Amino acid sequence: MAHDQRRHFDPLHQLVKTQYGSESGAYCDICLSKLDGLVGHRCSACNIDLHDACAGFFKETTSFFAHPWHTLKLSRIPHPSASSPFWWYCNLCLEVCPPGSFMYRCTQCLFDVHPLCTMLPQTIRSPLHPEHDLRMVPSSGDCSACKQSLPVWHYVCPCAVRLHIDCASGAPATSCNSNTAGRPRRRTAVAKFLLKTSFRIAVDAATGGLGSPVLDVLAAVFKS
Ligand SMILES: [Zn+2]
Ligand SMILES: [Zn+2]
Ligand SMILES: [Zn+2]
Ligand SMILES: [Zn+2]
Ligand SMILES: [Zn+2]
Ligand SMILES: [Zn+2]
CATH class of the missing domain: 3.30.60 (Wheat Germ Agglutinin (Isolectin 2); domain 1)
Structure with missing residues (x-):
């Protein structure tokens, strides 16, 4: 290359x-x-x-529908210290950002998102609700599939169906109904979501095919 x-x-x-x-x-x-x-x-x-x-x-900067006001910069999450004893969480999937890893950040607004989460399509068609398009928007309520509470950003249909990222893929984990501790790690859920054939087409379209090598890596890691 x-x-x-x-x-x-x-x-x-x-x-x-x-x-x-x-x-x-x-x-x-x-x-x-x-x-x-x-x-x-x-x-x-x-x-x-x-x-x-x-x-x-993943480029040094990106624009993302969940934070349209500012350009996000790919930067490393600092290790917690005495002066800054914080853990950082992804605003989209709410999972922790490991110190030392890269996130897309707006330090002005304290908006952080996993690079993989920026690949989630804003609009999808879920097998659980094939009648309408679902859009990723900030909202509140419980998931129509697993009945658990939702993070601020989730997939919503105007007809009031609302779904977790992992539930929208049509395969809610069996542990979904028990407790949140049993829920698969969300970034695993995001990776598996991106690899669903129907969503993969949307991701390829949204990235002009440039995201395909990243999806190939994820496919290799999660094939087992
Ligand atoms: Zn270096
Ligand atoms: Zn995330
Ligand atoms: Zn901002
Ligand atoms: Zn759910
Ligand atoms: Zn609907
Ligand atoms: Zn990677």
Whole structure:
């Protein structure tokens, strides 16, 4: 490829193309999935590891429908410290952002979102509600499928059907009904959502096909 020498942004270090061993235990700091057996890019000074696909697809800045007011910047989540003892959460899926990982951030508004969550289509057609389009909007209420409370951002139909990201894919986890602790990790739910054939078409369309390599990585990680 023409641009094997990737850099990361802050500071501008050169990333080193790396073949990860099958038991490297390394995780991509953008999509948070394993790098075992794959080619990626590493900055050992900053302890950054990235899939080739993630380093290529996710740009330094992005615009996102859930925060249209400002450009979001791909930046690392700081480790909690005495002066800033905070954990950061994704505004979309509400899962924690691991310190050291990359999120798209608006530091002015304290809006943070996982890079993968920015790939969620704003409009989908769910197998649980095939009659109408559902839109990702800020709202409140309980999920029409699993009856549990919803995060602020979820898929809503004007006819009052509202669904979790994972429930919208039509395969709510069996643990959905018991308690939230039994719920699959949400970013796993997001990855599986993005890989659903019908949604994958929407993601490909929204990214002009450029997101496909990222989805291929996720497909490989979650195939088992
Ligand atoms: Zn990745
Ligand atoms: Zn670095
Ligand atoms: Zn998220
Ligand atoms: Zn903002
Ligand atoms: Zn639900
Ligand atoms: Zn409807």
